[in-house]
Structures are given as C-alpha cells and as structure tokens.
Amino acid sequence: MKNILIINLRRYGDILSTGHLINSILTKEKDASISLLIYEEFQGITKLLKNISQVFTIKRNDILTLKKNALFNDGLAIDQFAHDINNLKKINWSKIINYSNDPISSYLTSYINNLNQSSFYGVSYNHHNLLSYSNGWATVFNDILPTFRFTPFNFVDVYHRLSETIFISEGEKILTRPAHNKMAFDNISKIRKSAGNGTELKIIGIQLKTSDVSKDIPFGEIVKLVDLLLNNPEYYPILLVAPTEEEKSYANRINKYFNNTLVSVEADFLALSSVLLNLDLLVTPDTVIKHLADLLETPLVEVSLGQSPFFKQGTINPHSIILTDLVSSRNFRIEKNKEPETNITGHDIYNAVKCFFDPRLDNTLTFTSKVSLYRPIKDDVGINYTCTSGTKDHLFDLSRSMSRVALLKILKVNINTKIHYQNIILEHRHKLKEWMETQKIEISEASKCLLSALRNLLSIKEKKAGGKDFAHSLEILLDICNTNSLASLATLIFRSKIDNLSSSTMEQNIKDVELLLFELKSNLQIIMESTRELESLFYEDKKLETQRTKSIEVTGI
Amino acid sequence: MTPVIHSYEIKTSKQGEKTPVINGVHLHSAYDPMKEAANFVEKNIHLLSGRNSIIILGLGFGYHIKALINQMKISGEKKEIFVIEPNRTVWEDAKELGLLDLENVTIYADITVDELYKDPKIIKCLLNKPTILAHPASFNFYQDYFSNFLGFKASQKIHDTLPFITDTELSEYLSKFDSNITLEEVLYDDISKKKVLNNNVDFLMLAYRHLSSQSSTEKSEEIL
Numbered sequence: 001m002k003n004i005l006i007i008n009l010r011r012y013g014d015i016l017s018t019g020h021l022i023n024s025i026l027t028k029e030k031d032a033s034i035s036l037l038i039y040e041e042f043q044g045i046t047k048l049l050k051n052i053s054q055v056f057t058i059k060r061n062d063i064l065t066l067k068k069n070a071l072f073n074d075g076l077a078i079d080q081f082a083h084d085i086n087n088l089k090k091i092n093w094s095k096i097i098n099y100s101n102d103p104i105s106s107y108l109t110s111y112i113n114n115l116n117q118s119s120f121y122g123v124s125y126n127h128h129n130l131l132s133y134s135n136g137w138a139t140v141f142n143d144i145l146p147t148f149r150f151t152p153f154n155f156v157d158v159y160h161r162l163s164e165t166i167f168i169s170e171g172e173k174i175l176t177r178p179a180h181n182k183m184a185f186d187n188i189s190k191i192r193k194s195a196g197n198g199t200e201l202k203i204i205g206i207q208l209k210t211s212d213v214s215k216d217i218p219f220g221e222i223v224k225l226v227d228l229l230l231n232n233p234e235y236y237p238i239l240l241v242a243p244t245e246e247e248k249s250y251a252n253r254i255n256k257y258f259n260n261t262l263v264s265v266e267a268d269f270l271a272l273s274s275v276l277l278n279l280d281l282l283v284t285p286d287t288v289i290k291h292l293a294d295l296l297e298t299p300l301v302e303v304s305l306g307q308s309p310f311f312k313q314g315t316i317n318p319h320s321i322i323l324t325d326l327v328s329s330r331n332f333r334i335e336k337n338k339e340p341e342t343n344i345t346g347h348d349i350y351n352a353v354k355c356f357f358d359p360r361l362d363n364t365l366t367f368t369s370k371v372s373l374y375r376p377i378k379d380d381v382g383i384n385y386t387c388t389s390g391t392k393d394h395l396f397d398l399s400r401s402m403s404r405v406a407l408l409k410i411l412k413v414n415i416n417t418k419i420h421y422q423n424i425i426l427e428h429r430h431k432l433k434e435w436m437e438t439q440k441i442e443i444s445e446a447s448k449c450l451l452s453a454l455r456n457l458l459s460i461k462e463k464k465a466g467g468k469d470f471a472h473s474l475e476i477l478l479d480i481c482n483t484n485s486l487a488s489l490a491t492l493i494f495r496s497k498i499d500n501l502s503s504s505t506m507e508q509n510i511k512d513v514e515l516l517l518f519e520l521k522s523n524l525q526i527i528m529e530s531t532r533e534l535e536s537l538f539y540e541d542k543k544l545e546t547q548r549t550k551s552i553e554v555t556g557i
Numbered sequence: 558m559t560p561v562i563h564s565y566e567i568k569t570s571k572q573g574e575k576t577p578v579i580n581g582v583h584l585h586s587a588y589d590p591m592k593e594a595a596n597f598v599e600k601n602i603h604l605l606s607g608r609n610s611i612i613i614l615g616l617g618f619g620y621h622i623k624a625l626i627n628q629m630k631i632s633g634e635k636k637e638i639f640v641i642e643p644n645r646t647v648w649e650d651a652k653e654l655g656l657l658d659l660e661n662v663t664i665y666a667d668i669t670v671d672e673l674y675k676d677p678k679i680i681k682c683l684l685n686k687p688t689i690l691a692h693p694a695s696f697n698f699y700q701d702y703f704s705n706f707l708g709f710k711a712s713q714k715i716h717d718t719l720p721f722i723t724d725t726e727l728s729e730y731l732s733k734f735d736s737n738i739t740l741e742e743v744l745y746d747d748i749s750k751k752k753v754l755n756n757n758v759d760f761l762m763l764a765y766r767h768l769s770s771q772s773s774t775e776k777s778e779e780i781l
Contacts, residue, residue, distance in 0.1 A: 060768065062684055067769040071674060071683065073711040074740040075721030081765050082724035107764035114757045125763070127754050 002032040003091050007108060008099040009038065009058070012045045013287040013313070018099060019049050019173040019295045020156050020316075026051050027168040037088065037108070048269055048292070050175050058084045088112055097163045098122030101142050106131070121163040128502040136411045136493075137162035143496035144407070149484040150396060151311035152404035157382030167382060173295040180274035188278040191236055191263060201236040204229060204353060205265075205275065207284040208239060208254070209247050214306030214338045217285050217349070219250075223257050224346025225283070229353070230258070239264035240275065240282075240289075281356055283349060290315055301352045305340045307332055311400065315376060316383045322374040323352045328396045329370065343368045348390075355389060362389040380415050381408060386427070394431040398424065399486070402439075406486055406530045410493070410523050417530070421537045432538050436531055442485035443528050449477040450524065454517050461510055474498075486531065490523035559643045559702050567650060575618060575654055577647050584617040584647070584694045594624035601690050602628065609636055610687040612679075614703045615695020616642035616666065618651045622659060638662045639682055641673065642695070643702045670706045675720070713739040730758040744769075 004025065008015050015038055022034050033053040036046060040057035059080055066077035085108065093116045098109040101123045109124040110132075119134075123142050126132040133139050141158045145151060153161075160167045192200045206226065210216055217225075229237040241251045241264050251264045267275050272289070273296060276282060282293050282300040291313075293300045299319040304310040309332050314322050324330065325343050351365045352373055367373060367390035374385045384404065387397060405420045425432065453473040459465035480491040497516050503509035563580050568587070570576050576585040586593035598621070605611065613622060622640060629636060638661055642648050648666035651657050657664070665673060673679055689707075696703050711717070716736035722728040734743050744766045748759055 058768070060771075063768060064771065065684055066680075070710045072680065073674070073718055073721050074713050075718035076680060077769060078718075078727065078740065078762075078765055079722050079724055081768065082722075082727045082761065085761060086724060103767040104764045107760045107767070111757060111760035111764065114760070125754070125760065128752065129754055129763075 002029060002094045003053075004029075004032050004034045004095040004097065005037060005088065005091075005093045005112065006034065006097045006099050007037045007105040009102055009105045010100045012042055013291050014100070015042055015045050016048065016288060016291040016295065017156060017313070018159075019291075020167070021097070021099075021159050021163065021165060022049065022051055023171045023173045024160060024165045024168040025163075027171055028166065035091070037105075045269065045288075048174050048273060050173055056084070056087050085111070089115060092116055093118045095163075096120045097159075098124060099159060101138070126502070130500040130502050131496070132500070133496070135162060135164070139493055139496050140407060140411070144489065144492050145312060147481065147492060148403065148488065150399040150403050151309065152400060152407055153381070154314065154316060154383045155312050156316050160382070169297075174273050174292065175270075176273045176277065177270060180271045181277065184271075184274040184278045187265075188238075188275070191238070194236075195233065199234075202234055202280040202357065203278070204235055204237050205240045205279045205282045206237055207282065207286055207289050208241065208250055210286040210306075212306060214340050215285050215287075216340060217303050217305070217344075218340060218342070219253070221344070221346040221349070223254055225349045226254065226258065226262065226346075228346065228350040234357075235353070237262070240272065241266045243268055281353060283353065287313065293317070294320075299356065301349060301356060303344060303349060305342055305344070306338075310374070311385060314374075314385065318376050318378050318383075319356075320376060321352050321356050322376070322385065323348060323390075324372050324374065326370040326372055326391050327393050343370050345371075359388075365389065367391070379420070381413065386423075392427075394428045395435055398428045398431060398435045399484070401427075402486060402530065402534065403489055406489055406527045409526045409530055410489070417533060418537070421534045422541075424534060425538050425541055429538075432534075436535050436538075439486050439531050440528075442480075442483060442487045443524060443531065446477075446480050446485075446487035446491065447521075447524055449473065449480065450517060450521055453477050454514075454521075457510065457514055457517065461514075486527050487524060490520055490527055493523060494520040559699055562644075565646060567654075574620065575656070577618060577650065579644070579647075579698060582694065582698055584615075584692075584698070585620055590618070590620045591624070594620040597621045597690075597692070598624045598628045601688075604688045604690070605634070605636070608688045609685055610682045611636055611638045612682065612687050612689045613638060613640045613692060614689065614706070615692030615699070616640045616648055616651060616664060617692055617695055618647070618654065619656050619659065621692055622662060623656075626659060626662075635661070637682065639679060639687070640664045641668075641703075641706065642666045643699045670702065670709055673706065674709060674711060713741065715740065715743070726758060727761075730756065730762075 006018055008018055018036065025032055025034060034051065035054040035056060036052055037056045038046065039060040041061055043055060043057055046052060046055045063077045063080050066072045066080065067074060093112060096109050096113055096118055098105050098120065099122065106123045106125055109120050109122065113120045113124060121134045122138050124132050137158055140153065141162055157167065188203055192203055195201050206222065208222065226237050229235045239251045239254065239262055241247045243266050248266065255262045255264065265275055273292060276293050276296050276298045279298055282298055283303065284290055284300055285303040285305055290300060290302055294315055294317050297317060299317055300315055302310065302315045302320060302322045304314065304322055304324040310322050310324060323344055345368055348367050348371050351367060355361045355365060355373065362373065369391060371390045372387050372393060373389040375388050376383050377386050387393065401420065401424050405417055408415050453470065456465065456470035456473045460467055460470055478491060478495055480488050481495050494516055498513065501509065501512050503512050566578050568576050568578050570586060570590050571588045572591065574590045576583055576587065576590060622638065640662060642664060645667035648664060663678060691703065714737055715731060715734050718740050719728060719731060722731060734747065744762060748762050751759060754760060
C-alpha cells in the first residue's frame with residue numbers, strides 16, 4: 001500500500017478543496033492511503049472529506065500560546081511541535097505533496113522526506129537551505145501565481161499538475177449522512193412542488209455571510225435579489241444559515257422585509273452538504289461553501305467580492321457562473337472586514353441566475369456597468385474562465401489567456417495552441433493589435449536587458465571587468481518581474497532559479513548564471529514566438545474577413 | 558518570597574468554623590467564614606462562564622472552595638479546580654481537620670513558582686485560559702508569592718529548556734548547543750546562519766522558527 005501525505009497548512013476552504021486531488025489520486029491509485037497534515041484548529045472540516053486515512057495535526061494555537069507567553073519556557077512549545085510531527089515519523093511515506101508551499105510546510109516536507117527518501121511534490125528546502133522545486137508547476141505555483149497579476153491557471157489544476165495527477169471530476173468526494181439527505185430531499189421536494197400547477201419550482205439557495213465583511217453581498221442587494229426571485233413564478237429562494245446567533249439574526253432581518261414568509265434552513269457543514277445536493281442552484285459569496293458545492297457538483301452563482309481571487313480559486317464547475325466587478329479595477333488585497341465596494345446589484349445576481357437556467361440569455365441580458373459575468377470552461381489544460389456577459393475586460397483577459405499559452409509552451413505541455421489563439425482572436429479581436437504591440441516592445445526590452453547581462457557576465461569571465469556592471473544589469477533585468485507583461489513570466493522563472501543557486505566556487509557560479517541566462521533567452525523566444533503565432537493567425541483571419549467582405553460586395557449579398 | 562511566620566494558630570469563628578490565623582491575620586472571617594465564602598462565590602460567579610478550569614490563589618481552610626463547588630453542583634457545571642497555597646502547614650491542618658474532601662480539586666501546597674510552571678497539569682490548565690480567582694486574605698498575605706506567579710518570566714536558557722524536552726532526537730540536538738544561550742538564539746543566530754543543513758533536525762527547527770513567529774490568525778504566507 002502506498003502511503004501518501006498531503007501537507008496543507010492553510011485554512012478551511014483550501015483544506016476542503018484538497019478533496020479534488022484526493023479523489024483524482026484514488027481513482028488512479030486505488031490502493032493508496034492518503035493522510036493529511038493540517039493545523040488542529042481546522043480539523044473539523046476534514047470530517048466532510050471522503051477517503052482520508054488519517055488526519056495529523058499541529059496544535060498551532062497551543063504552540064503559539066506557549067511561545068508568546070513569557071510565563072512558559074520555550075521548550076514546551078518546541079516539544080509540542082516535535083511531538084505533533086513525531087506521529088508522522090511512524091509511517092513510511094512513499095509520496096509527500098506539499099499543498100500549501102509555505103516555509104513551514106516546505107521545511108517539514110524536507111524533514112519527513114529525508115527520513116523516508118520518498119518522492120516529494122511541490123517545494124521543499126535542500127541542504128543549502130535553498131528552495132528545491134519538484135517540477136516546473138511548483139515554480140508556477142510558488143513564484144508566478146503569487147506575483148503575476150493575470151492568473152493563468154486555477155489552483156486545482158496546478159495542484160494536480162505539480163503532483164503529476166490527472167484531474168478526475170467523477171467520484172464522491174464529500175461524506176453526507178443518509179438521515180440528513182433524506183430530510184433535505186423530503187423538505188425541498190415539498191417546496192419544489194408547492195407551485196401547485198404541476199410545474200416544479202427551481203430552488204435557489206442563498207448563502208448569506210462570509211467570515212469577512214468585505215466579501216459579503218450587501219444587505220440591501222440580498223433583499224432585492226430575494227424580492228426578484230419571489231416575483232418570478234419559476235423560482236423559489238431559500239436562505240441558508242449557519243447555526244450562529246449572528247447569522248440567524250441576519251436572516252431574521254431579511255425575513256422581516258417579507259413578513260417572515262421566507263424559508264430559511266439552518267445547517268452546520270455536515271447537514272449543509274445534504275441541502276446543497278438538493279438545490280437547483282446556489283448563490284454564494286463564500287469561498288468555503290463554494291468549494292463544498294464544487295465537490296458536490298452543485299452549480300452556483302459565485303459572487304466574487306473583496307479578496308476572493310476567483311481566477312486562482314474560483315468555482316471549477318463548468319455549469320457555474322461567476323459574477324465580479326471588472327477584474328482590472330478590483331483590489332484583491334483589500335483590507336479585511338471593510339464594507340465591500342461593489343457595483344454588483346441584486347438585479348445583476350438575479351440576471352446571473354436567469355443566465356444559469358438559460359445560457360442564451362448571456363447575449364441579451366444587461367448588467368450594471370463594470371460588472372462581468374464569467375463562466376468556467378474546460379479546455380485541454382483544465383479550467384479556464386471566459387467572460388460571456390457584462391463588461392468585458394479585454395486587455396486583462398488577453399494577458400491572462402496568452403500567459404496561459406506561453407507558460408504551457410515553456411513547461412512543454414502538449415496543447416493545440418491554434419485553438420487557444422483562435423478563441424483569443426474571436427473574443428478580443430479589436431484589442432489585439434494594441435496588446436501585441438505593447439507585448440512586443442516589452443519582450444524586446446527584456447531581450448536587450450538580457451543581452452546586456454550576458455555581455456557583462458562575459459566580461460567577468462574574461463576578467464575584463466568586476467561584478468558591479470553585471471549586478472546592475474541583473475537588477476534591471478529582474479525589475480521586469482514587476483511589469484506583469486508576458487516577458488515577466490520568463491524573468492519570474494529566472495528569478496526563482498537564480499535565488500536558489502548554490503554553487504560553491506565563483507567559476508561554477510558564473511557558469512550556472514550563464515546557463516540560467518540562456519534558459520531565460522530561450523523562454524523569451526518562446527514568448528515572442530507565441531505572440532508572433534497569434535499575430536500571424538490574426539492577420540490571416542483578418543485577410544479572410546476582408547476577402548469575405550469583398551466577395552459579399554461583389555456578389556451584392 | 559513568602560513572609561516570615563512569627564505566629565500561627567487555629568482559631569474558632571463565632572459560628573464555630575476553624576480558621577487559620579497567621580501573624581495575627583485571619584485567613585477567613587472571624588465571625589462567619591461560610592457567609593464570607595458565599596459572598597466570594599456571588600462576587601465572582603460572572604467570571605466562571607465559558608471556562609473549563611479555575612485557578613484559586615490561596616487555600617486557607619477551603620471554605621470558599623467548598624462554596625464554589627456547591628454552586629457548580631447547583632448549576633450543573635463541571636470545572637476542574639486548581640488551588641495554589643504557599644503555606645504547607647495551612648494545607649496540612651486543613652487536611653487533618655477534614656476540610657479538604659473536595660471533588661475535582663488539585664492542590665499545590667508549598668511549591669515554588671518555578672516548579673509550578675513545570676507542572677504539566679498547571680500548564681495544560683493555563684493553555685485553556687482558566688478563570689483565576691484570588692482568595693483575598695491569602696492573596697494579601699502572600700502578595701509577593703502570588704505576584705511572582707502571575708508575572709512569572711521563564712528562563713529561556715538552553716539548560717532551563719532541556720528539562721522540558723521529552724523528544725529524544727530534539728533533546729540530543731539541543732544539548733549540543735551552549736547551555737547559556739537561549740532557544741531563540743539557537744534559532745535565529747545558529748541554525749539560520751548555517752550554510753549547510755547537515756542535521757535533519759535543522760529542518761524541523763526552521764519549520765518551528767517560522768511557525769513560532771506567526772500570529773495565530775495569520776494565514777501562512779506563500780514563498781516569494
């Protein structure tokens with residue numbers, strides 16, 4: 001039996017979304033036994049996940065109390081930590097997946113890996129205290145996604161790629177209780193049939209609150225949404241309430257606007273899964289509930305507000321919808337618990353609901369200015385997001401789509417680039433020229449910086465100059481990392497590698513840097529090549545378009 | 558730390574209960590210790606909700622503790638009680654007088670503050686954020702001792718740290734460092750500056766270093 005350890009030192013939503021990877025691994029490796037290492041305070045959520053063999057925990061709160069309080073000797077804290085990790089040493093791990101890729105999980109990956117000589121996926125530290133990447137996808141996850149503005153891949157896809165696992169959507173990932181399922185089915189079926197004219201109502205669950213006010217749908221907009229849904233004879237809204245006093249009183253406030261006639265369902269996580277299974281659609285601003293709905297394959301309208309980075313962690317259900325403020329104007333690092341500043345109205349959410357039940361409405365319904373509707377689509381790499389209605393953010397989406405293609409080419413993933421380019425041309429035709437010109441300038445600037453760095457390195461090699469000029473040219477080159485241009489993808493990869501060079505001699509160091517500069521050159525060429533391929537297809541397409549127009553003129557049609 | 562005892566006697570209150578009197582100070586009411594104990598509970602009852610354990614500073618002859626237990630019986634609550642009493646004689650006399658037949662109560666008598674912070678039960682209790690109640694007469698009498706308990710600062714030198722390490726691998730690892738430096742110095746000066754991590758425990762220590770510098774609400778950061 002293969003023992004696989006997934007280290008996930010993140011929070012509820014991220015732990016829950018591990019369910020996709022667990023399901024994919026077990027579909028392929030049926031005899032595998034998968035365990036999790038998490039912080040103790042998030043242990044409750046693991047009760048929802050199917051097929052976990054063991055959950056190991058780090059008592060973070062105890063360790064921090066013991067460490068931060070002068071009453072206690074630090075030995076108590078470190079001993080607790082060692083004791084928590086000791087439990088992992090009793091098992092011979094054949095695979096360790098560093099899911100969270102933070103410094104703690106990375107050092108722990110090294111520690112456990114050195115004991116087992118297992119294979120690790122993600123990031124760990126080597127004996128020189130430098131980062132070691134299991135593959136290119138670990139670099140994408142660790143060095144590109146946190147920095148690059150135009151997120152090219154969803155986390156779920158990256159986790160699968162970095163652990164060399166094929167994504168499998170089929171399979172039960174969440175545990176539910178039969179008694180809860182029956183109760184939810186019976187009660188919701190009654191509501192569904194209450195229209196009385198033989199037709200069945202569409203049941204739409206509205207999840208009210210998140211753990212962060214900046215992500216909440218404003219109160220007035222929820223009231224408006226409920227009102228619109230109630231006025232449509234095909235829909236029936238129900239309020240989903242967590243069993244806390246705060247949420248109950250929030251739901252009561254909403255219910256007062258409707259003379260206390262609304263149905264609200266109070267459920268903890270375990271019971272909520274059964275409720276979600278019986279809904280036609282869920283409307284939610286919450287990341288944890290969104291991940292849960294995705295694992296249950298319940299479609300949803302994700303109202304993405306505040307810090308929720310939907311390109312990274314948005315719904316991956318191709319039937320779902322994401323409603324967002326214009327992405328280029330969004331501040332994903334907004335202060336927590338600040339009232340949301342959003343253009344999204346209750347009417348927009350209502351329209352998104354209508355689009356869900358009839359996708360043709362994407363082309364006819366209107367949304368508030370600077371509100372966009374995205375749909376997750378599956379392509380040959382994984383989940384991608386396409387704006388199908390509302391205000392389109394062409395330049396943003398163009399950079400996102402092209403960075404996806406360029407990175408896949410750099411990572412040598414076999415894809416049909418032509419289809420990707422054609423989709424890009426189809427969606428962003430009128431902005432392409434402007435975008436391509438900017439990118440070409442950026443790539444050419446990056447190439448100049450690279451050549452200057454190479455020249456200066458050569459001077460050091462030939463002992464014609466000291467390191468000052470090279471250091472300066474390297475600094476300029478690394479500044480490109482912050483430009484968010486396509487060229488910056490190559491420099492971000494270069495930076496991750498140069499930061500982790502461990503050569504012991506000057507000569508070796510120069511050799512290693514030179515190799516990295518040549519790799520950067522080759523990656524910049526790949527990026528330039530992608531831009532040119534797109535450009536040539538664009539002009540080919542334009543030519544065909546002109547010919548078509550001419551022939552229409554000639555034939556007089 | 559504890560005051561010099563010039564005189565110690567056991568007197569009987571007007572209501573007939575035994576009371577220790579030290580250096581002329583009555584540790585319970587000379588008139589009605591039971592009523593005084595009931596008042597003590599009434600005054601502090603609001604501090605008890607939502608906590609699983611209570612630390613009481615001062616045992617005396619335990620009337621206030623008995624009253625507290627009775628109150629918890631009425632309200633159906635179960636809490637673990639820890640009592641800290643600096644005076645061994647008081648504790649022994651209370652025991653001999655049959656006043657300490659108390660359920661769920663652990664008494665620490667005549668134990669130095671330093672030793673108290675080595676006791677796993679007390680540490681576990683403190684981690685669970687207990688209610689701390691001071692028995693007024695005892696607290697005033699042993700003010701220095703209890704202030705030291707409340708404001709204790711543990712020595713962080715390696716030689717004081719090693720007795721807390723139960724993990725053999727970690728204990729062996731830490732014993733190789735200068736016993737006069739602190740664990741912080743080991744983490745931030747020694748291990749972090751190592752060019753080669755040649756001991757596997759180095760990785761564990763570095764993981765701990767990052768963990769212990771977090772705040773509990775902080776989300777783990779991504780490596781940049």
